[in-house]
Amino acid sequence: MSIVKIATVTKELPAYERKTEDILPFVEFWLANQDERFKRKVIKIFEGAAVDKRYGIMDIEEVFTKTSFEEKNNIYIREVKKLGTNVLSKALEKAYWSADSIDYIITVSCTGIMIPSLDAYLINALAMRQDVVRLPVTEMGCAAGVSGLIYAANFLKSNPGKRAAIVAVESPTATFQLNDFSMANMVSAAIFGDGASCVLLSSEESTVGPKIIGEEMYHFKDATRMMGFDLTNDGLKMILDPAVPSTIAEHFPNIIHPFLKKHQTSIEKVNHLIFHPGGKKIVQTVEELFGKLGKNIDDTRETLRLYGNMSSATVLYVLERFMEKNIPAGEQGLILSFGPGFSAQRVLLEW
Template identity: 65%
Template sequence: MVKINTVNKTLPGNKRTTSEILPFLDGWLHGQDDRFIKKVKKIFENSAVDERYSFMSPAEVFSLTSFEARNNLYMEQSIELGTECLQGALTKANWTAKDLDYLITVSCTGIMIPSLDAHLINNLQMRQDVVRLPVTEMGCAAGVAGMIYARNFLKANPGKRAALIAVESPTATFQLKDYSMTNVVSAAIFGDGVACALLSSCDDDEGPVILDDSMYHFTESTNLMGFKLTDTGLKMILDIDVPEVIEANFPAIIFPFLERNGLGIADIDHLIFHPGGKKIIHVVESLFSELGKNINDTKEVLRLYGNMSSATVLYVLERMMDKKPAPGEKGLMLSFGPGFTAQRILLQW
C-alpha cells in the first residue's frame, strides 16, 4: 500500500491583501478607459481571493522587469523555498533526507536547468542514488499527477519513500503591457506557493492510503489552457469556456472512477479539489451541493492564498490531513490542467 505520510507548505515572503493590491492597478492601468479600469478593479474585488503571497513584491510585479530578471528571481526563490519546504516536511515526518528514494519536483511558472530537484539533492545532502523526476508543462494538474507518478514508483518498489515538491510563481508570469481579460483574470486569481507531500510504501509509515488513481484527458482541447513563450515571458492562455467544459465532462470524470472502486459519491467523505478560480468553484459546488457535499476547504485555500497552480491542491490536502479524519473515511482529490486534463486520486484514512 502507498500512503501519504506528510504534507507541508511554505509561504513566500511577500503577502498582500487584494485591497492592498488595488492601488497598484492605478499605475498599471494609467491611460486606459475609465470603464475598463472600473471593470478590472471589480474583477479583483470579486475574485474570491482575499490574500495572496508572492516571490515578488507588488512593486516588482507591476514594473517593466525583464523576463530574465523575473526568471532569475523564480530560480532563486524556488531553490530557497523548495529546500525549506522539503526540510520542514521531513522534520514533521521524523525522516531524514537520506531516507528518500524518489524525488519529484513540479512547476510550470519558470525555467530552470539543472532542475530544482538537483539543487535539493545538494542542499539536503541526499543519497547519490536517489531517483529524480522533474515535471514541467502540466500546470495546475501537476500536483495530483506528481502524486500518481510517486505512487507508481512506490507500488513497484515496496519499502521505499518519495517526496513531491511543487513550487510555483504565477505572479512572475504577469505581462505588464497586456490588457487582455486573460491577463487581468490571471492577475486577479493567482498567487505563489510551495508545498511538499511525502509518500511511502513502508509498512511502518502511517497516513491515508491511495486506493486508486487515474488521468482523464479531454480530446480536442489543447487550446483551453497553457502558456505561450514570448519575449516578455510566459503569457497565460486561459479560455473563457474552461468552466463550461469542466461542467459538461464532470459526470464522466467522477462517476466511472468511483464506480470502478465500487463507490458512489455518497461514500466520499472529503473533497480535496484544486480551486482553479471562482467560476470553476461555482460549477463544482453547484454539482456537489445537490449531493450533500461541500468544497469548503477548497474555497478557503483560494480565499487565503489564491490559485497557486500545482501547489494549490496540496494546500487543500494539508488542511484535510490536519483535521485527522476518522479511520475508514474516504477522500477524492481532483485537479485540472493544460491538455486539457483531469487528475484523480482516491484516498482512505
C-alpha cells in the same frame, strides 16, 4: 503490489504578503491609460475574485515594474530554490525522516524555466543519496500537484518499502505580463499567488496516513488551447479560455463516476472532497455539481481566499487541511484538479 500512504504534507510561503485591497492602487496605476470602462471591469474582477490575500516572491513594486523575462526568471530561480529547500526540510522534520532516506524525488513547477531542474539543487542542498530517482514535472500547470501524486503512487506501488517526496513550488507572479491587456491576463492577475508545498509518501508498512486506493488522469479531446502559456519575448503569457468552467461541468459525470465505480465506491461514499481552487468560477461550478450530490468544498474555497491559486501547489494546501483533521478510519477522500492538456487528475484516498 504495495500499499501507498501519504505520510505528511507541509507548506512554505514566500516573504511578501499582500491583501487584495492593497493591490488595487497598483492595478489602477498600471491601467491608467486604458479605457475607463475596461478599468472598472478589471477592478471588479479583482474585488470579486474571492481572494482576500496572497503571497509573492517579489515585492509588489517589483511586480508592477517592467522587467525582462530574464530578470523575472532569475528571481524565480533564486526563490524557488529557497522555498523548495525549506518546504522539503520542514516535511522531513515533521515525518522524522532523514533526507538520505528518500528514494524518489518529484519536483513540480510551470511558472519559470530552469535546467537543471529544482530537484538537482535539492539533492545537493539536503545531501540526498546519489542514487535518488529524479522526476521534474514542468508543463502540467494547475493539475501537476496531483500528477506528482499519481507518479509517486505508481513508483511506490511497484517498489515496496520505499519513500517519495513531491515538492511543488510555483510563482505565477513571475509570469505576470505588464504589456498584456487581455482578459486572460486580468483574470490570472486577480486570482494567482505564489507558494510551495511538499508531500511525503511511502510504501513502508509502518507508515501512518491515508492510503491511495486509486489514481487516474482524464484527457479532454482537442482542448489544448483551454489553458496554458504562450512563450513570448516578454515571458510566459497566460492562455485561459472563459469556457473552462462550462467544459468541466459538461464532462463532470464522466470524470467522477466511472473512476469511483472502478474502485468499488461512489460519490455517496466519498466523505471528503479535496478540490483544486482554480478560481471563483471554477469553484462555484464544481460546488454546484457537488452540492447536488450533497457534498461541500469549504476547504477549497477557504484556501483560495487565504492564498489565491498557486497553480500546482494549491490542491496540496487543501490536502494539508484534511491531513490536520481527525478523520475516522474507513472514510474516503477524492483529490481532483484540472490543468493544461486539457486534463483532470484524480486520486482516491482512504483513511
